[in-house]
Amino acid sequence: MNTMNSTKNILSIAGSDPSGGAGIQADLKSIAAAGGYGMAAISALTAQNTRGVRAVHVPPAGFLTEQLLAISEDISIDAIKIGMLANAQVIDELGTWLAQIRGAAGTAVPAVVLDPVMVATSGDSLLDAAADAALRRLFVHADVITPNIPELAVLARSPEAADWDSAVSQARMLAAEYDVLVLAKGGHLDSERCRDALIDADGVLLEVESRRHATGNTHGTGCSLSAALATHYARTGNWGTALRHAKDWLSDAISRADELSVGSGHGPINHFAGLWDGIRPAQAHDPLAQWWERISPIRAGIDELGFIRALKDGSLAREDFEDYLGQDALYLRTYARCMSRAAELAPDTESQRFWAASASGCLEEELKLHRGRLDERVPEPSATTTAYLNHLLAASHDYAVLAAALLPCFWIYQDTGTRLAAANHEAHPYTDWLATYSSPEFDAATAAAIDLVAGVHAGADARARAAMWRAFEASSAHELAFFAQTAADAPGAAAGPKRAAGLGLAGAAGHGEPVPVR
Ligand SMILES: Nc1ncnc2c1ncn2[C@@H]1O[C@H](COP(=O)(O)OP(=O)(O)OP(=O)(O)O)[C@@H](O)[C@H]1O
Ligand SMILES: Cc1ncc(CO)c(N)n1
Numbered sequence: 001m002n003t004m005n006s007t008k009n010i011l012s013i014a015g016s017d018p019s020g021g022a023g024i025q026a027d028l029k030s031i032a033a034a035g036g037y038g039m040a041a042i043s044a045l046t047a048q049n050t051r052g053v054r055a056v057h058v059p060p061a062g063f064l065t066e067q068l069l070a071i072s073e074d075i076s077i078d079a080i081k082i083g084m085l086a087n088a089q090v091i092d093e094l095g096t097w098l099a100q101i102r103g104a105a106g107t108a109v110p111a112v113v114l115d116p117v118m119v120a121t122s123g124d125s126l127l128d129a130a131a132d133a134a135l136r137r138l139f140v141h142a143d144v145i146t147p148n149i150p151e152l153a154v155l156a157r158s159p160e161a162a163d164w165d166s167a168v169s170q171a172r173m174l175a176a177e178y179d180v181l182v183l184a185k186g187g188h189l190d191s192e193r194c195r196d197a198l199i200d201a202d203g204v205l206l207e208v209e210s211r212r213h214a215t216g217n218t219h220g221t222g223c224s225l226s227a228a229l230a231t232h233y234a235r236t237g238n239w240g241t242a243l244r245h246a247k248d249w250l251s252d253a254i255s256r257a258d259e260l261s262v263g264s265g266h267g268p269i270n271h272f273a274g275l276w277d278g279i280r281p282a283q284a285h286d287p288l289a290q291w292w293e294r295i296s297p298i299r300a301g302i303d304e305l306g307f308i309r310a311l312k313d314g315s316l317a318r319e320d321f322e323d324y325l326g327q328d329a330l331y332l333r334t335y336a337r338c339m340s341r342a343a344e345l346a347p348d349t350e351s352q353r354f355w356a357a358s359a360s361g362c363l364e365e366e367l368k369l370h371r372g373r374l375d376e377r378v379p380e381p382s383a384t385t386t387a388y389l390n391h392l393l394a395a396s397h398d399y400a401v402l403a404a405a406l407l408p409c410f411w412i413y414q415d416t417g418t419r420l421a422a423a424n425h426e427a428h429p430y431t432d433w434l435a436t437y438s439s440p441e442f443d444a445a446t447a448a449a450i451d452l453v454a455g456v457h458a459g460a461d462a463r464a465r466a467a468m469w470r471a472f473e474a475s476s477a478h479e480l481a482f483f484a485q486t487a488a489d490a491p492g493a494a495a496g497p498k499r500a501a502g503l504g505l506a507g508a509a510g511h512g513e514p515v516p517v518r
Contacts (some may be wrong), residue, residue, distance in 0.1 A: 014083030022220030034231035050263030127237035217257035217267035404468035455488030
């Protein structure tokens with residue numbers, strides 16, 4: 001029996017995402033994170049991963065009803081979140097069941113949050129006309145609907161909102177037409193802040209907002225938000241309070257999405273980041289995780305570069321790309337020598353093999369990629385390239401410092417590459433370059449390099465540890481300067497490196513005498 005103080009039972013009626021980031025899998029994690037007991041009736045099965053949906057299987061509509069009755073005949077349901085519904089039959093079966101349980105005398109009526117999954121990432125509509133009409137009929141059973149910007153446009157039969165005010169007015173129209181609360185979500189707008197608002201026919205009841213986190217790992221944010229909203233409503237009985245709780249939690253889960261490592265496309269958010277801090281203290285105190293955290297302004301600076309953004313969307317000028325490749329080819333020759341030096345200094349054969357194999361792989365694979373594009377034209381090293389290489393060569397006297405200095409080239413490329421890969425496709429002008437740094441092999445090499453440096457760090461004294469950190473941080477700053485050196489980020493270019501000055505990069509890029517790199 002459900003008493004006043006008991007936990008709340010939350011039912012997700014949604015599609016399955018086997019990769020765990022969206023659909024019922026996301027809902028169950030969100031419900032648990034919000035303190036509810038999660039249940040799931042599966043309306044459709046998708047075959048999808050972080051790169052996209054490959055296939056959808058819809059079980060017979062009657063089987064959804066079987067699942068729903070099995071739950072409602074036994075368990076008291078405090079709130080319901082509805083997600084993907086594939087066709088009119090499924091929607092109508094659900095409508096019949098909802099009418100029955102919401103109309104049943106003597107029982108508390110469960111709150112219903114309906115997240116209309118209607119438009120694919122490609123912009124294509126997922127519902128035919130009959131399903132669209134059935135979904136609109138279902139709104140009578142919903143307390144809140146949570147369309148994203150494209151779904152709001154379809155529902156309001158209007159062009160897609162290009163700004164927040166238009167989204168709010170479309171949401172108002174919907175709220176009036178269907179007598180329902182509408183949660184308008186600004187995730188798809190091109191704004192610095194991510195605003196969401198709960199809206200009724202008279203206007204905005206409550207607006208919440210968060211910083212827009214610089215991550216490509218936002219798969220399933222809509223599913224997660226609606227499930228968290230339903231759960232917090234069941235717990236608090238107030239939509240405004242529920243939205244505030246859900247939004248704060250979601251913002252944290254998105255900001256820490258990159259701590260997970262799931263797939264090479266748009267990865268999931270970190271549903272349990274807060275909880276895991278409490279039960280995984282060892283990881284929270286992982287010194288290399290702290291190094292990574294401490295260079296987050298440098299990483300954010302890289303993401304903001306005009307060069308990286310243009311490389312991602314394919315608009316980077318060929319000449320800029322070749323300038324970059326020319327410097328990179330020069331860099332990699334000396335980088336490979338420094339890894340050979342690390343092999344020479346390594347205290348055990350396993351580490352020796354790692355660095356020797358990496359040096360060889362670096363020369364073979366990466367120079368092949370560069371040579372094919374560069375047509376054998378090798379330029380003079382820039383001051384920026386020279387400064388980075390001087391730093392690595394200066395570190396070459398001490399194994400621990402050298403290992404730490406070599407790490408950002410793996411880690412930052414793997415991290416940046418994973419996010420760039422989400423934009424890759426066969427016709428992308430730089431497709432093979434994007435593929436090189438987002439392969440499972442490069443992921444494995446990066447993980448091995450991190451483990452190896454962590455091992456060296458564990459065995460080092462305090463002085464050596466401090467020197468390792470300084471070497472790691474300096475290499476990370478050189479990585480940013482290296483990416484920032486093409487015309488795409490020249491002073492006066494449209495999207496310059498806003499943060500570079502604040503990071504003291506002018507100094508990092510300019511110091512040191514040129515060294516012979518060949
Ligand atoms: N980069 C981001 N940083 C912070 N919040 C974000 C970001 N992207 C989306 N959000 C928030 O995530 C929630 C979901 O919004 P969005 O408009 O993206 O929904 P959606 O398209 O239904 O989600 P999805 O289809 O990815 O599951 C909103 O609260 C939005 O403000
Ligand atoms: C099953 C399912 N539901 C919803 C979404 C939208 O994020 C998705 N990708 N997969």
